[in-house]
Amino acid sequence: MSEERESTLIAAFGGWNDACQSATNALHHLIDSYDACEIRHINCDGYYDYQVSRPTLCRVNGKARIVWPQTSFYDVSCSPDQHLITLIGPEPNYHWREYCQKVLSIASELHVGSVITLGSMFADCTHTRPLPVGVCDDVDCDSDCDCGEYSGPVGITTVLEAMAREQRFAGTSIWVSVPQYMGNDDCPMGTLALLDALGHKLGIRFESSKLIRETREWQAKASMLTRCSNQLSDYVHQLEEDWDKAEQSKEASGSDPHKADQLVQEAEEFLKRF
Structure with a gap:
């Protein structure tokens, strides 16, 4: 070295x-x-x-x-x-x-x-x-x-x-x-x-490559564990929904860089009426 x-x-x-x-x-x-x-x-x-x-x-x-x-x-x-x-x-x-x-x-x-x-x-x-x-x-x-x-x-x-x-x-x-x-x-x-x-x-x-293979096996094991418990299945489903909503929000704001600022401005204008 x-x-x-x-x-x-x-x-x-x-x-x-x-x-x-x-x-x-x-x-x-x-x-x-x-x-x-x-x-x-x-x-x-x-x-x-x-x-x-x-x-x-x-x-x-x-x-x-x-x-x-x-x-x-x-x-x-x-x-x-x-x-x-x-x-x-x-x-x-x-x-x-x-x-x-x-x-x-x-x-x-x-x-x-x-x-x-x-x-x-x-x-x-x-x-x-x-x-x-x-x-x-x-x-x-x-x-x-x-x-x-x-x-x-x-x-x-x-x-x-x-x-x-x-x-x-x-x-x-x-x-x-x-x-x-x-x-x-x-x-x-x-x-x-x-x-x-x-x-x-x-x-x-x-x-x-080895880690990718082990990850697939680990995910399969996790999915099997989830299917064995209704409570765990519901919990995982809720996490999936939360993740998907967060990603959709990121994509929506990312598609228009001014969209997030526009939403804030509209909210402020609305609040000024009260």
């Missing part, structure tokens, strides 16, 4: 920011689909509560080995001239500011110029329609992003992105909403939506 080229760091964390593992699975997909090698890591000591993020026992060639939670950085070669740095690990339990500072220090060593965080959350959305994706950066937000209106608890992704901007890294967050009625199983549809948004942001077309 060229030391003079400005790299992009893509970060995802398991836990609170990772509904259905959609965000971390996006990075696992990149690591598995392209030439990738681990280039840095952050040791777990001091950052994790082992009763929450437990070490695991695995066997390599018949020998038992304890694997401790840690944050790993990978160099992912998407093509001969396109490299990404990915960061993946559990959300730390302690010392977030120190942890984020260590991440950004490593990012500086790797000549990173921009930091992109991925996240996923449960929401009222349905498997039969495109999943909502919000993209927000330090320049502007897209029309589907609510980041400017949100107030409340945040995860490590928000803290890392805020500290990155303070240190003059370009910062972007990409979030996908996944159906809460599907439980906490993996959601390949959410992972695919994140990778599509990330690829659009970076101008890269990621390999996704």
